[in-house]
Amino acid sequence: MEDTTAADTSDAPRPDIATPLVAWFRAEARDLPWRRPGFPAWGTLVSEIMLQQTQVARVVPRLEAWLTRWPTPADLAASPPGEAVRAWDRLGYPRRALALHAAATAIAGQHDNVVPRDVDALLALPGIGDYTARAVAVFAYGDRHPVVDVNVRRVLARAVLGEGEPGPAKAKRDLPLMESVLPEDREAAAATNAAVMELGALVCVARSPACDVCPIADRCSWRAAGYPEHDGPRAPRQARFAGSDRQVRGLVMAELRASDVPVTRDEVDLVWPDAEQRARALASLLRDGLVVGDDATGYRLPDA
DNA sequence: TAGCCGTGGGA
DNA sequence: TTCCCAAGGCT
Structure with a gap:
């Protein structure tokens, strides 16, 4: 018998969430530095690494100071790595600062001081994984790739799969799922990536989602199912920090x-x-x- | 691959 | 206070 509960494997066409999300994004998106016209690809790369597991509000001031001091990858590469670690200040996970310095050195030395546009070239840089590589290619260069972070995974889990929370991150499943949501048009696809992320950050949040103001509430599988409790595998929780x-x-x-x-x-x-x-x-x-x-x-x- | 890697904001 | 969790990546 066909399993009609598995929305992800169903052959039935899914409702379009890209169009209403992009419209919502145009109206409600936060004014953030990396969304300014003319923001450099280097700035996008720095911001994305700073944003790994770190809230937007804590990143913005550090990012501006960073780009003022090191306007291009070569500028950072010319400073000692310890200066990058010091300027990282209390953003956390300081290995990111070291990786960013190493990435800047590689870009300055092997890419003519130009942040790569190709996803595989980006993936080859230290500190850049599936999320960050595609985020740079999409948000800095406008290319068409699925961008999947925790916000995207949560929105897709709920709206498309009808599950209350995303399971463990798995690129083999997550990237094709987001791909299936993207419009063909390159610019519309980029806007959709940003819109889904923004929805997850502002509305479809982990705790107490604001479904009453959600632009896709009328086509959300989780809502339609009556907000069932999550039953599948859960993303692993991070270990206790105190005393670690x-x-x-x-x-x-x-x-x-x-x-x-x-x-x-x-x-x-x-x-x-x-x-x-x-x-x-x-x-x-x-x-x-x-x-x-x-x-x-x-x-x-x-x-x- | 499951566990580790900082810091802080919000409930 | 305590717990959750945040634009992930690496080994």
């Missing part, structure tokens, strides 16, 4: 960012009481290249 190695790494990094001179081992030892965990955090930071030095010379951000 992540917290200790963050404390060590804050210490190094705040110092213009190498930080002594004694000073490092003051950031956290547990010696074993401290050692583990410091070792992992050294392994990541976020910290250089040793007990004899002290510890500092990478200068070359």
